Amino acid sequence: MRILVCGAGAVGARAARHLIAEADTKAVLIADADRKRRAAVVASLGSRATAIDEFEPAAADVIVIAAPAARHVEVAKRAVAAGKHVVSVADSVAAVEGLLDLHAEARERGVVVAVGAGFGPGLSCVLARHASDDFDHVDEVHVAHHGTGGPACARQHHAALRGVGLDWRDHGWRRRPPGSGRELSFFPDPIGGADCYRAGLPDALLLVPAFPGVARVTARLAATRRDRLTAGLPMLRRPHAEGRIGGLRVEVRGRRGRVRDAVVLGAVDRPAVAAGTVAGVTARWIAAGRMLTTGAAGLASLVEPLPFLQELSRAGVRAAVFEGS
Numbered sequence: 001m002r003i004l005v006c007g008a009g010a011v012g013a014r015a016a017r018h019l020i021a022e023a024d025t026k027a028v029l030i031a032d033a034d035r036k037r038r039a040a041v042v043a044s045l046g047s048r049a050t051a052i053d054e055f056e057p058a059a060a061d062v063i064v065i066a067a068p069a070a071r072h073v074e075v076a077k078r079a080v081a082a083g084k085h086v087v088s089v090a091d092s093v094a095a096v097e098g099l100l101d102l103h104a105e106a107r108e109r110g111v112v113v114a115v116g117a118g119f120g121p122g123l124s125c126v127l128a129r130h131a132s133d134d135f136d137h138v139d140e141v142h143v144a145h146h147g148t149g150g151p152a153c154a155r156q157h158h159a160a161l162r163g164v165g166l167d168w169r170d171h172g173w174r175r176r177p178p179g180s181g182r183e184l185s186f187f188p189d190p191i192g193g194a195d196c197y198r199a200g201l202p203d204a205l206l207l208v209p210a211f212p213g214v215a216r217v218t219a220r221l222a223a224t225r226r227d228r229l230t231a232g233l234p235m236l237r238r239p240h241a242e243g244r245i246g247g248l249r250v251e252v253r254g255r256r257g258r259v260r261d262a263v264v265l266g267a268v269d270r271p272a273v274a275a276g277t278v279a280g281v282t283a284r285w286i287a288a289g290r291m292l293t294t295g296a297a298g299l300a301s302l303v304e305p306l307p308f309l310q311e312l313s314r315a316g317v318r319a320a321v322f323e324g325s
Helices: 010-020 035-045 069-081 093-100 103-109 123-132 151-160 203-210 225-229 271-287 305-314
Strands: 002-006 027-031 049-052 062-065 085-088 112-114 137-146 165-169 172-176 183-187 192-198 216-222 246-256 259-269 295-297 319-321
Touching: 002 010, 010 027, 010 035, 010 062, 010 151, 010 271, 027 035, 035 049, 062 069, 062 271, 069 085, 069 093, 069 103, 085 093, 085 271, 093 203, 093 295, 103 112, 103 295, 112 271, 123 137, 123 203, 123 246, 123 259, 123 271, 123 305, 123 319, 137 183, 137 192, 137 203, 151 271, 165 203, 183 216, 183 246, 203 216, 203 295, 259 271, 271 305, 305 319
Parallel strands: 002 027, 002 062, 027 049, 062 085, 085 112, 112 295, 137 216
Antiparallel strands: 137 246, 165 172, 165 216, 183 192, 192 216, 246 259, 259 319
């Protein structure tokens, strides 16, 4: 298979490295406006990697979009029109909404548009689907995010803190003020507890279609007091090149027979590393015909969770289960 990775930043580079390490990858094509960065990534990948100047859907079997969020819908539209599969790591509400709008055309052309196939959303969606297997019916899904990946992810995190929160409650959409709904969430060690708030996060857009009849879906973002105070200002310092440790917490509540219970799963990793690996595994599954359906959807609707998590574990991205009371 031939994979085109659009974006050679922290996430795109990690996705390319995962793909180039697999024997079934014939070639990885790298497209990025920053020629110096693109050349450095290609040089690090070896002879099966090639730099290209222009995005050309016909050059590859699957397109992985790891560019800034503003470009995802434009690139995905061109890819779907050319009958190509798409993997997007988009984590903004506007980009996810635009990608989901491609569902009808993608189904008609028999291609997959994997939306939000990164760390969160992405791995968080797979964890939610895996946790749901313990229940006869899922009533609630609650997601919390901690940390950022590369500079583009840090900028999106900053923008999300001033974005309106989107909750699904009582089978309808609710718009919540940014920074409201403070909740102490516990992530896997070494992160531990962190205050999390409503923000402009797209998780509910991807999870609600995956769980018919679910009553509540929420997403929150971990933030410090400084993060919240400066959310309305330009970023005051340059983002870290690849981010630091980050985490996910996914809580699923539902019924087993007459009993209500909850399952909490989590993950901890550098978000750029985990997001790139999730995107890479998703691209390989699409190429191998392992997706559950065609069209535009999140990973909770597209993959069998346990085999997917097992493959991520072999690549070094592992989930954790909360055992307590």
